[in-house]
Amino acid sequence: MSVRVRFAPSPTGFLHIGSVRTALFNWLYARHTGGTFVLRIEDTDVARNTDQSLRTILDGLRWLGLDWDEGPEKGGMYGPYFQSQRADVYQRHIQELKDKGLAYERDGAVRFRMTRQPVEVPDLIAGRVTRPLNEAETLDPDFVIVRSDGNPVFHLVNVVDDMEMNITHVIRGEDHLSNTSKHIALFRAFGVEPPQYAHIPMILNPDGTKMSKSDPDAAKARLASLQTYVEDGFVPEAVRNYLCLLGWSPKDNREIMPIHDVVELFDLPQILRNNARFDVSKLTWMNGEYIRAMSLERFLELARPFTGGHDDPKVLGLVKEKLKLLRELPSWTDYFFRDDYAFDPVAVKKSCSAPQTSERLAKLADKFAAVNPWDAAHLEPALKTLAGELGVKTGDLIHPCRVAVSGKSAGPSLYHMLEVLGRDRVLARLRRGAEKFRS
RNA sequence: GGCCCCAUCGUCUAGAGGCCUAGGACAUCAGAUUCUCAAUCUGGGUACACGGGUUCGAAUCCCGUUGGGGCCGCCA
Numbered sequence: 019m020s021v022r023v024r025f026a027p028s029p030t031g032f033l034h035i036g037s038v039r040t041a042l043f044n045w046l047y048a049r050h051t052g053g054t055f056v057l058r059i060e061d062t063d064v065a066r067n068t069d070q071s072l073r074t075i076l077d078g079l080r081w082l083g084l085d086w087d088e089g090p091e092k093g094g095m096y097g098p099y100f101q102s103q104r105a106d107v108y109q110r111h112i113q114e115l116k117d118k119g120l121a122y123e124r125d126g127a128v129r130f131r132m133t134r135q136p137v138e139v140p141d142l143i144a145g146r147v148t149r150p151l152n153e154a155e156t157l158d159p160d161f162v163i164v165r166s167d168g169n170p171v172f173h174l175v176n177v178v179d180d181m182e183m184n185i186t187h188v189i190r191g192e193d194h195l196s197n198t199s200k201h202i203a204l205f206r207a208f209g210v211e212p213p214q215y216a217h218i219p220m221i222l223n224p225d226g227t228k229m230s231k232s233d234p235d236a237a238k239a240r241l242a243s244l245q246t247y248v249e250d251g252f253v254p255e256a257v258r259n260y261l262c263l264l265g266w267s268p269k270d271n272r273e274i275m276p277i278h279d280v281v282e283l284f285d286l287p288q289i290l291r292n293n294a295r296f297d298v299s300k301l302t303w304m305n306g307e308y309i310r311a312m313s314l315e316r317f318l319e320l321a322r323p324f325t326g327g328h329d330d331p332k333v334l335g336l337v338k339e340k341l342k343l344l345r346e347l348p349s350w351t352d353y354f355f356r357d358d359y360a361f362d363p364v365a366v367k368k369s370c371s372a373p374q375t376s377e378r379l380a381k382l383a384d385k386f387a388a389v390n391p392w393d394a395a396h397l398e399p400a401l402k403t404l405a406g407e408l409g410v411k412t413g414d415l416i417h418p419c420r421v422a423v424s425g426k427s428a429g430p431s432l433y434h435m436l437e438v439l440g441r442d443r444v445l446a447r448l449r450r451g452a453e454k455f456r457s
Numbered sequence: 458g459g460c461c462c463c464a465u466c467g468u469c470u471a472g473a474g475g476c477c478u479a480g481g482a483c484a485u486c487a488g489a490u491u492c493u494c495a496a497u498c499u500g501g502g503u504a505c506a507c508g509g510g511u512u513c514g515a516a517u518c519c520c521g522u523u524g525g526g527g528c529c530g531c532c533a
Contacts, residue, residue, distance in 0.1 A: 027533090063533070125531085126531085127531050141462095164531080166531060169531085171530090172532070173533095176533085191527090192463095192526080193527055193528070195527070195528075196462090196529070197529095217462085219526085219527095220526065226525065265469095267470055271471070273481080291462075291463060292463050292526090293462090295469080297468050299468085299484055302483090303482090416493080421493095428495080429493065433492085
């Protein structure tokens with residue numbers, strides 16, 4: 019039988035990074051097995067659902083390249099894929115349980131007559147887990163499956179849909195492990211064999227606490243939302259790759275690896291059983307690696323939202339290898355697009371405080387005025403010639419020059435930077451610097 | 458509190474009884490290189506939570522302790 023897995027988020031707020039990892043693992047398993055990846059929207063909590071949130075989920079999955087085979091905007095034979103549109107399906111199953119004497123009403127809600135026996139949960143990752151009933155459950159293990167307002171609850175709709183949609187493997191967060199006995203009991207009540215379960219460990223904050231989108235600590239709350247990484251200029255390839263490595267490993271010391279290699283190697287039993295903490299610094303490193311390695315075309319495409327409209331390919335190409343985050347883009351390129359860029363005081367003090375600075379910049383301007391053609395290959399010998407004539411180290415010209423034309427001590431290769439800046443701007447800025455740094 | 462899951466460098470991990478005086482990566486420190494920064498290269502420090510077993514031999518198996526996480530809703 020062909021594998022069918024599903025990602026079943028609720029459209030309430032931002033997309034949680036842990037949910038994203040769950041979606042990723044489902045997608046990987048589907049692609050690894052040649053199975054089907056279903057996206058199902060669990061929007062039974064009418065009060066909390068928003069269209070905006072639905073968009074966030076769909077956009078987030080697409081951003082990461084996690085395409086679904088059945089679901090919203092895609093269709094499929096098992097639809098509809100919104101639980102809000104499946105009321106009749108649930109109604110039928112609730113009636114079935116009532117007819118079998120396995121559901122009854124109390125206080126206006128419908129309750130499921132839970133088995134009084136401990137339920138063994140076979141889990142592909144955790145192994146066999148038997149969860150005995152706790153004290154309260156021993157007294158009354160039954161639980162609500164339809165609220166008094168008539169809406170069925172998560173446990174019921176989740177099981178009914180997994181059943182109706184022929185889901186073969188339920189890959190979800192470990193926070194559901196304790197509930198699984200309820201789900202298995204429900205499957206049995208319907209006379210259906212439960213799917214295989216694989217509960218994946220949680221992703222935690224750097225301090226080991228649970229990642230929550232509503233954490234009172236704003237910095238931690240930011241960490242929990244996928245949107246944060248999009249806004250900060252992480253690239254999807256890097257986020258996806260990093261997430262693959264949280265709870266899974268190719269076991270051959272590779273870390274940066276193409277997604278199709280992960281798809282090939284990925285399997286459920288090899289998923290780790292322990293929680294992982296989210297390490298932004300490693301993700302940031304990986305992001306820089308991906309940015310440096312990607313094509314200029316891809317870079318231009320991903321950089322567009324961060325350029326503020328200044329997307330000259332020559333400029334962006336120059337700083338591509340410098341970046342760790344796309345969000346840093348403006349601070350690397352501002353002087354290409356404006357003449358009133360700021361001068362870093364530390365850089366000025368370090369490179370432009372020598373008394374000869376002014377004279378050197380002026381002479382450099384004169385020397386560059388004669389360079390033809392204006393390109394890196396001709397600028398370099400011109401500068402070196404002048405250094406020889408003045409009897410100074412090239413650095414004594416290079417550093418002041420860099421500060422004069424960009425305001426910074428750090429940037430791309432000087433000669434390529436000058437080439438892209440163009441003769442007019444470079445000469446003007448050098449002469450302006452000669453005035454500015456006159457001591 | 459009850460029940461469940463888990464436990465290797467600061468972090469992510471490799472390790473399925475001898476290959477481990479524990480390997481890789483990020484981070485960090487030192488050095489090299491460079492026109493700056495980044496990158497790159499070289500090197501350093503840092504871990505098997507603790508206590509009992511089992512075994513000729515344990516990071517690897519068992520038990521306990523401690524610690525972390527999860528679940529105990531008419532949320533999902």
